Amino acid sequence: FRLHPSETKFRHHELTNRFPSVPISLEKPSTKSLAESVKDAKVVMGINSMAIYEAYVLGKPAFAIRPLPSTCITIPIPEEQKLDRAVDAKKTNVLKEHPEYFEHHPFEDLLPIMIPSIT
Secondary structure, eight states, rough: OOOOOOOOOOOHHHHHTTTTTSOOOOBBBTTTTTHHHHHOOOEESSOOOHHHHHHHTOOOEEEEEEESTOOOSSSSSSSSGSSGGGGGGGGGSSTOOOOOOHHHHHHHHHHHSSSSOOO
């Protein structure tokens, strides 16, 4: 989990306690850039977050979750990656595919574009 920049405390203990066998790590925005977090992630999920789009552009499996059926997802990702429940990610082919974008555009080439201070 990565905290939102406006959060100071992790607030999803109820969710993580339901899955005690799943290892959980917590990341604070002050310890790593968003680009670095996305690079290190296996999958990125969120509601309407720039991290989802950044992951998608980098060729990482990325999903937007609707907290309510009426929630409009505005992130420009394929419709099959806009889900009603996180578990629905298993039903998509996204986790099985090997995105070509990331292979043709190595992260090291994209990082300076996303974080200009890196040269």
